[in-house]
Amino acid sequence: MPASLGQILVFGILVGALYGLVALGLSLVFGVTKILNVAHGELVMIGGYVSLWAFSTLGLDPYLSIPISFAVLFLIGAFLYRLIFSRTVKLPEETKIKNTLLVAFGLSVILQNLALRIWTADERGITASYIGIAFKVLGVRFPVVRLANLVVAVFFLVALQLFLRKTYTGKAIRATVQNWEAASLVGIDIHKVYLLAFALGAGLAGVAGTLVAVNYSIQPSMGLTWTLKALIVMVLGGLGSIPGTLVGGLILGVTESATSFFINSNYREIAGLILFLLVLIFRPQGLFGEKEG
Amino acid sequence: MLSIEKIDIYYKELQALWDISLVVNEGEFIALVGPNGAGKTTTLNAISGLLKPASGDISFLGQSLSKEPPHKIVELGISQVPESGKIFAGMSVLENLELGAFVPKARKAKGQSLERVFDIFPRLAERQNQQAGTLSGGERQMLSIGRALMSNPKLLMLDEPSFGLAPILVEHMFEMIEKINQQGVTILLVEQNIQSALELADRAYLLENGRIVGQGNARELLNFESVRSSYLG
Numbered sequence: 001m002p003a004s005l006g007q008i009l010v011f012g013i014l015v016g017a018l019y020g021l022v023a024l025g026l027s028l029v030f031g032v033t034k035i036l037n038v039a040h041g042e043l044v045m046i047g048g049y050v051s052l053w054a055f056s057t058l059g060l061d062p063y064l065s066i067p068i069s070f071a072v073l074f075l076i077g078a079f080l081y082r083l084i085f086s087r088t089v090k091l092p093e094e095t096k097i098k099n100t101l102l103v104a105f106g107l108s109v110i111l112q113n114l115a116l117r118i119w120t121a122d123e124r125g126i127t128a129s130y131i132g133i134a135f136k137v138l139g140v141r142f143p144v145v146r147l148a149n150l151v152v153a154v155f156f157l158v159a160l161q162l163f164l165r166k167t168y169t170g171k172a173i174r175a176t177v178q179n180w181e182a183a184s185l186v187g188i189d190i191h192k193v194y195l196l197a198f199a200l201g202a203g204l205a206g207v208a209g210t211l212v213a214v215n216y217s218i219q220p221s222m223g224l225t226w227t228l229k230a231l232i233v234m235v236l237g238g239l240g241s242i243p244g245t246l247v248g249g250l251i252l253g254v255t256e257s258a259t260s261f262f263i264n265s266n267y268r269e270i271a272g273l274i275l276f277l278l279v280l281i282f283r284p285q286g287l288f289g290e291k292e293g
Numbered sequence: 294m295l296s297i298e299k300i301d302i303y304y305k306e307l308q309a310l311w312d313i314s315l316v317v318n319e320g321e322f323i324a325l326v327g328p329n330g331a332g333k334t335t336t337l338n339a340i341s342g343l344l345k346p347a348s349g350d351i352s353f354l355g356q357s358l359s360k361e362p363p364h365k366i367v368e369l370g371i372s373q374v375p376e377s378g379k380i381f382a383g384m385s386v387l388e389n390l391e392l393g394a395f396v397p398k399a400r401k402a403k404g405q406s407l408e409r410v411f412d413i414f415p416r417l418a419e420r421q422n423q424q425a426g427t428l429s430g431g432e433r434q435m436l437s438i439g440r441a442l443m444s445n446p447k448l449l450m451l452d453e454p455s456f457g458l459a460p461i462l463v464e465h466m467f468e469m470i471e472k473i474n475q476q477g478v479t480i481l482l483v484e485q486n487i488q489s490a491l492e493l494a495d496r497a498y499l500l501e502n503g504r505i506v507g508q509g510n511a512r513e514l515l516n517f518e519s520v521r522s523s524y525l526g
Contacts, residue, residue: 168395175381175392182379185341187367187396187444 006140008257014146016253017153018211020246022226023233024157025204031240032177032197034093035085035100039108040230041223043202046111047073047209048218049119055126062126062214063148069206077202080107081195089194108223115220125217145214156207157246160200164242173197177240232276238286247288251275294319294479295340295371295448300349302332302339309335310503312349317448322471322480324490324511327500333483334376336500337450340481341373342366353448368396372446376453378437382426386417389425389436393443402445410439413469431462435469442473449473450481455489467493491515 026040037043047069054065084107088100134143164170176183176193184190212218212226229252237248252272259271279286295317302310310332317323325333338344340351342363351358358366381389390410394403411418414435420428425436434454441449451470455463467489474480484490491497491511499507499514507514 168391168400171384171388171392172395174384178381178383179379181343182375182381183392184343184363185367185373185375185379186393186440187364187399188392189362189364191362 004261006138008261009254010140010142011146012254012257013250014143014149014253015215015257016250017150017246018208018215018249019229019233019252020237020249021149021153021156021204021211022208023230023237023245023249024153024160024242025201025208026227026230027234027237027240027242027245028160028204029198029201030234032173033085033089033194034096035089035198036097036104037085037198037201038101038104038227039111039223040201040205041225041227042108042111042115043073043077043205044209044212044226045115045218045220045223046076047206048213048222049115049209050206051210051213052124052126052218055128062128062210063152066152066207066210069210070203071206073206073209074199074203077199077205078195080202081198085198086191086195089191108227112220112223119220121220123217123219124213126213128214131214149211149215152207152211153246153249156204157242160204161242169196229272232272234286235276236279236287238288241286241288244286244288248286251287294321295353295481296351297336297340298350298352300339300346300351302335302344303347308503310339310346313500313503313505314349315498315505317479317481319447320474320477320479321496322474322494323482324494324497325481325483325500326485326487326490326497329485330502331500332503333500334452335503337373337452337481337483340366340371340450364396367444367446368398370445370447372441372444372449374437374441374449374451374454377456378433380425380428380433380436380440382424384425385422386425386428386436387421389440390417390421390443393440394445396444399444403443406443406445410442413442413472414439430457431459431466434458434466438469438473442478446478448479448481450483452483453485454482455484455486463489488515 022044026037029035029037050069050072051062051065054060054068055062084103085100088096088103091099131145134141164174172188173193176188176190180190233245233248233252236251237244255271255275256268259268297313297315300310300313301308313336325336327333335344339346342358342361346359353369353371356369381392390407394400394406399406416432417435417439420432428436438454454466458466470480470482471493482490482494491514494511496509497511497514498505507517
């Protein structure tokens with residue numbers, strides 16, 4: 001059945017693009033600040049609620065609310081960095097990763113419970129009029145909402161890449177990653193760079209949240225699932241590699257969709273984790289990462 | 294221009310500098326020499342603001358630097374060429390130089406500064422689109438000095454620019470530093486290569502175990518019995 005194989009591939013890619021987008025922010029934050037923000041999934045969740053709010057109170061189309069969820073989460077990210085992570089980022093590298101992990105875990109619990117208070121535990125979603133629409137090419141279905149994942153993910157990936165490569169600020173971020181000491185010696189305020197990277201990462205989580213709310217549903221406890229997916233994708237793609245993040249997402253998406261089809265959709269997540277372990281064992285720098293040193 | 298008054302520096306509980314005082318006047322070429330581990334790099338990093346003194350004060354053109362972060366110190370006109378260059382290896386030569394002019398004032402004069410750097414190091418102009426990580430050791434050092442010059446510093450501090458270079462390159466490097474000094478940039482040179490540094494400098498400070506153990510006219514210091522016997526063999 002070549003048509004169903006094509007369907008598995010297309011479906012995997014379109015879902016995988018969203019995985020890549022979820023991981024993009026996490027990867028940016030980790031690459032620049034060495035903060036492993038395990039509360040990333042909670043930021044995705046808040047992004048979803050922002051778009052849901054814009055949809056239900058303002059009647060705003062979810063795709064038009066992307067700039068809003070980006071901006072709101074950017075500000076929340078900046079605030080969280082100032083309040084919490086700016087204190088841990090100055091620690092030496094090993095203690096930094098351990099401490100930020102604990103702090104971010106605590107933060108994820110707090111954000112979840114705040115969300116429970118504000119929005120209750122009900123599962124919600126954005127039901128835009130075009131959600132069921134799909135078109136067929138050569139017998140393969142392309143749901144418009146899933147296709148939009150790919151468009152939005154590629155758009156933000158390219159925008160981030162251009163920002164990092166072409167702008168002075170972007171270059172300052174890359175310089176800080178390559179050598180923070182030399183970066184401060186040329187006059188870059190590295191704490192501002194860390195703040196900006198963290199806020200950008202949170203903003204990208206917000207965008208991903210909007211897509212999750214359209215593709216699936218949102219609820220206060222959804223964060224961990226998405227953090228795990230983002231972690232798998234980040235490791236697949238190679239730590240800190242931005243194009244690798246999208247490819248990592250696509251690989252995870254296709255693996256999951258193939259597992260659902262050939263085995264059982266219950267084993268989908270397990271397949272992703274097995275892939276994660278295999279990469280860690282045989283190619284710890286990730287599929288697209290460079291070996292250190 | 295720069296004056297360090299009785300600073301003590303600690304790495305956690307470990308004291309690295311003891312009661313260091315040092316003066317650099319405008320236009321001078323000062324050498325800060327001493328054996329490995331004497332505290333030379335620590336002194337430069339204290340001036341650059343990467344480390345903060347536990348006591349004492351550092352001031353530049355009458356302004357205290359003790360509370361200023363590194364990027365503000367660059368803005369005030371102090372630039373450091375760090376040990377072993379620390380270039381941005383994943384970026385092009387040109388991008389490295391552009392980042393050298395990151396502070397707002399320097400950014401406006403970027404074009405001029407770039408011309409000046411290419412004039413001093415024509416090799417960098419030839420290699421401007423090359424990835425910095427693929428440069429040779431000598432070229433990396435040139436790039437690091439060029440990058441530091443891009444902020445248009447009044448005081449240029451160099452940390453062991455001769456380290457790891459072939460003797461012929463070392464000589465060339467020192468000539469370039471002298472040329473930069475003649476263009477009006479005050480120089481503070483840290484070196485383990487004591488002989489060459491003392492031949493070039495106006496005045497020098499000798500650092501040992503975190504303390505200043507000798508200072509004065511560089512040529513006189515070169516003839517100092519203790520310096521000769523300990524360092525020059």
